[in-house]
Amino acid sequence: MIHTENLTKKFGDRTAVEALELDVREGEVFGFLGPNGAGKTTTVRMLTTLIGPTSGTATVNGFRVGQADTDIRRCTGILTETPGMYDRLSAEKNLTIFARLYEVEDVKGQVEKYLRFLGLWDRRADLVGNFSKGMKQKLAICRALLHEPAVVFLDEPTSGLDPEAARLVRDFIEEIKAHGRTIFLCTHNLDEADRLCDRIGVMKQRLITVDTPMNLRQKLYGRKVVFHLREADDALLARVRALPFIKEAQRVDNKLVFGLDDPEAHNPALVRLLVEAGADIQFVGELRHSLEDVYLSLVGSTD
Amino acid sequence: MPKIWTIIDKEWAEVFKNRLVLFTVIFMPILFTALPLIMVAIGSSQADMGDATDLPASYLEMCGDLTGSACFTLMMVNQFLLLFMMMPLIIPVTIAAYSIVGEKTTRCLEPLLATPITTAELLIGKSLAALIPGVLATWLSFGVFAVVAYMLVQSPELLRRILDPMWITAIGLVGPLLALAGINVTLMVSSRVSDPRTAEQVSALLILPLLGIFFAQIIGVIAVNVQLMQLAAVVMVAIDAGLVYLGVRAFQREVTEWANQRMGESANEQIGE
Ligand SMILES: Nc1ncnc2c1ncn2[C@@H]1O[C@H](COP(=O)(O)OP(=O)(O)OP(=O)(O)O)[C@@H](O)[C@H]1O
Ligand SMILES: [Mg+2]
Numbered sequence: 001m002i003h004t005e006n007l008t009k010k011f012g013d014r015t016a017v018e019a020l021e022l023d024v025r026e027g028e029v030f031g032f033l034g035p036n037g038a039g040k041t042t043t044v045r046m047l048t049t050l051i052g053p054t055s056g057t058a059t060v061n062g063f064r065v066g067q068a069d070t071d072i073r074r075c076t077g078i079l080t081e082t083p084g085m086y087d088r089l090s091a092e093k094n095l096t097i098f099a100r101l102y103e104v105e106d107v108k109g110q111v112e113k114y115l116r117f118l119g120l121w122d123r124r125a126d127l128v129g130n131f132s133k134g135m136k137q138k139l140a141i142c143r144a145l146l147h148e149p150a151v152v153f154l155d156e157p158t159s160g161l162d163p164e165a166a167r168l169v170r171d172f173i174e175e176i177k178a179h180g181r182t183i184f185l186c187t188h189n190l191d192e193a194d195r196l197c198d199r200i201g202v203m204k205q206r207l208i209t210v211d212t213p214m215n216l217r218q219k220l221y222g223r224k225v226v227f228h229l230r231e232a233d234d235a236l237l238a239r240v241r242a243l244p245f246i247k248e249a250q251r252v253d254n255k256l257v258f259g260l261d262d263p264e265a266h267n268p269a270l271v272r273l274l275v276e277a278g279a280d281i282q283f284v285g286e287l288r289h290s291l292e293d294v295y296l297s298l299v300g301s302t303d
Numbered sequence: 304m305p306k307i308w309t310i311i312d313k314e315w316a317e318v319f320k321n322r323l324v325l326f327t328v329i330f331m332p333i334l335f336t337a338l339p340l341i342m343v344a345i346g347s348s349q350a351d352m353g354d355a356t357d358l359p360a361s362y363l364e365m366c367g368d369l370t371g372s373a374c375f376t377l378m379m380v381n382q383f384l385l386l387f388m389m390m391p392l393i394i395p396v397t398i399a400a401y402s403i404v405g406e407k408t409t410r411c412l413e414p415l416l417a418t419p420i421t422t423a424e425l426l427i428g429k430s431l432a433a434l435i436p437g438v439l440a441t442w443l444s445f446g447v448f449a450v451v452a453y454m455l456v457q458s459p460e461l462l463r464r465i466l467d468p469m470w471i472t473a474i475g476l477v478g479p480l481l482a483l484a485g486i487n488v489t490l491m492v493s494s495r496v497s498d499p500r501t502a503e504q505v506s507a508l509l510i511l512p513l514l515g516i517f518f519a520q521i522i523g524v525i526a527v528n529v530q531l532m533q534l535a536a537v538v539m540v541a542i543d544a545g546l547v548y549l550g551v552r553a554f555q556r557e558v559t560e561w562a563n564q565r566m567g568e569s570a571n572e573q574i575g576e
Contacts, residue, residue: 041563048417050558073419080417080562084410086313088320093313100309101418143414 001026001151001182002047006056009042016042018206019056026150029173029183031197031213033190035299038204040186041081044153047184048078061150074103077144078153085140087129091120094128095143102147114142134165138172151182158189170196190291200291202298209298216294222247224287225263225270227256230280239277240270257287306420310428311435318398318432321405327397328436335390336444336451339383343376343452373458380452380465387445388473389510391482394437396509399486400502402429403493407561416556423551430486430547438479445474469529477532480539485509487546494555 002024009017017039024030032040045051047060049069058065061075086094092111099107115121118138128136137157144152157173158166170192177183177196187193193200194213201210211219229236232254240258241249245266248259256274260266263286274281318324406412415425453462485506493502 045558045562050413050417050562052557070419070421073417076417078414078417080410080413082410082413082562084412084414086317086411087409089313089316093316097309097313098414098418101306101415101420103419140414 001028002030002058002060002184004047004056004058007043007046007053007058008055009039009046009051010054015205017046020203020207022201022207022210024151024182024184026182027180028198029177029185029196031193031200032184032186032203033188033193033200033295034203040203041155043203044078044155044184044186047072048076048153049073074147075150076153077147077149077151079137079141079144079155079157081155083137083140085128085136085143088127090125091115091128091131091139092124094139095146098143099146104147110146110148114146118142132165134161134168137161137165137169141169141172141176145176145181149181151184152176153184153186155186156188157185158187158192166192190295194291202295204299213291216298217288217291222259223261223263224248224257224259225267226283226285226287227258227270227274227279227281228283228285229254229256229274230282232256232279236274236277236279240273243270243273245269304424306424307428307431310420310425311432314398314402314429314432315436318402318405319436321401324398324401328394328440331390331394332440332444335383335386336448339379339386339448340451340455342379342383343455373456373461376452376456376458376461377464380461383448384445384465384470384473387441387448388478388481389514390444391434391437391441391478392485392510394440395433395482396485396489396506397503398433398436399429399489400493400500400506402433403490404497404502407497410562413558413562416558422554422556426487426490426551426554427547429490430483433486434479434482437482441474441478467529469532472529472532472536476536477539480536480543481509483543484539484546487543487550491546491550491553494553497561 002022004020004022007017007020007022008015016037020039020043032043034040042051046053046065047058049065049072052066060072063071063075065072086097089097092115095111095114096107099110104110112121115124118135120135120139123131128139131139141152141154141157144154154173158169161169166189173183173185173196183196185193185197197213199210199212200216202208202216209216232251234251237249237251237256240246240256243266245260245262246258247261248257250257258270267284271281271284319328403412406415449462449465452465453459488509489502489506492505496502
């Protein structure tokens with residue numbers, strides 16, 4: 001759906017995006033992570049033809065950036081970093097203007113569909129300036145969807161929102177995701193990326209890595225299982241460590257933490273051994289590293 | 304084409320809620336209509352203008368068999384009619400200055416540029432949105448002026464002189480064409496600056512040559528006539544065509560610093576409502 005080769009943008013001597021190689025598949029939610037100034041917005045702007053790349057190529061929905069810009073504009077929707085709604089116009093008017101500019105055939109129908117989708121149909125005549133920040137953001141997302149684009153770019157959709165509004169917007173993105181659209185999501189919120197994205201690209205001027213949230217964790221830390229026992233001691237730990245599939249074993253008070261490649265296959269044997277050894281198992285769980293740990297170590301390692 | 308109307312519709316809905324723009328659109332025509340009318344009223348109330356010998360010779364010649372007060376009125380009219388030509392320039396330039404830069408400061412321009420609208424459609428829409436109210440306001444005030452002046456002086460001859468082909472050409476054609484030139488320069492400037500006042504000030508310079516003609520006429524260096532006006536109209540058509548073409552080519556469609564959040568915070572405070 002989106003493909004870039006060697007995509008580079010320089011502002012004077014400052015390189016904002018360097019030799020970006022990306023492949024975003026149809027129908028996936030692709031998370032784009034990176035610290036401030038990493039070049040996320042610049043990338044989105046290049047892919048939506050708002051700025052021209054310095055070098056390299058990109059195609060969106062089969063159209064080449066710089067050659068078929070109008071076609072790209074027709075099949076993409078964008079929530080810009082600052083939503084930029086006309087505060088002095090009503091919600092309906094805001095959407096109507098954009099529906100017309102996006103060459104929507106049934107302007108009235110589409111505007112009504114999305115206003116109802118947002119639960120704003122009754123407030124369609126209200127000025128956007130009077131809406132809450134979360135509402136405005138959702139309206140701006142709808143504005144990007146009016147023409148049912150194949151790809152939607154969302155640049156930090158939840159930044160600057162309070163937790164409640166952010167949650168509204170996040171739930172909303174999940175709903176859109178259910179419609180099977182390709183979504184390119186820039187965010188600083190790692191839980192959001194974890195929850196919404198099929199794959200995540202971490203970038204800082206250059207692309208550091210791309211993978212599913214799960215694989216990212218695993219690549220860095222492997223998978224870990226934790227057993228809470230009524231009582232645990234080092235002798236027990238030593239018996240488990242002797243098992244061939246255990247890569248790592250650790251005791252923290254009454255908890256045993258094991259690193260293994262395939263918990264689904266090996267956990268039953270582990271449980272059996274612990275029970276036979278007389279351990280009282282209270283809880284068993286997977287120890288998940290937060291995506292934040294992953295992200296920080298990825299971004300930090302490039303310094 | 305329909306996108307041009309969308310832009311016009313949007314501009315009118317949005318720009319006229321800006322108090323400064325509204326003030327210019329309403330106050331200027333009232334001022335420009337009231338001032339010459341006051342002069343006419345003063346002129347026509349002076350009964351001893353019978354011989355009118357203190358008027359410039361060129362006017363006496365022009366007045367022919369008009370009465371003194373009608374002649375005086377005509378002179379005033381001639382001078383203020385040039386202001387009527389300038390009016391459609393001042394109003395639209397104000398609107399145009401705010402229309403692009405205002406959209407930058409409120410960050411509405413970026414999503415707009417992401418739509419499949421062409422630069423020409425965007426600029427033509429914005430030009431027309433700025434031009435039409437200015438021209439209509441001018442025509443309306445000119446009409447009001449002509450009617451009230453006639454009621455004050457009661458001279459059919461005077462009315463004929465006001466509705467002279469020269470003035471019809473000037474106000475009907477040259478004024479709007481001048482305005483279009485001003486708008487295009489303003490749009491060109493405002494696509495490259497981030498403060499509406501800068502755009503307005505640069506464009507205000509355009510009024511200088513017009514003011515030059517205005518004063519040249521007052522002191523009697525030149526007397527505008529219909530041929531001069533027709534020539535001006537032709538020249539302006541050529542200039543406008545060139546400016547529209549240049550404007551579309553020179554318009555900076557790429558988003559730049561104005562679209563960035565941090566820059567934006569301060570810009571938002573600047574936009575005086
Ligand atoms: N128009 C511009 N002119 C000059 N430099 C720019 C311009 N736009 C962006 N930059 C620079 O390019 C770099 C990347 O900026 P960009 O906005 O893409 O980062 P980002 O990843 O979106 O950051 P954030 O998380 O803060 O939104 C920054 O160093 C920024 O200052
Ligand atoms: Mg950004």
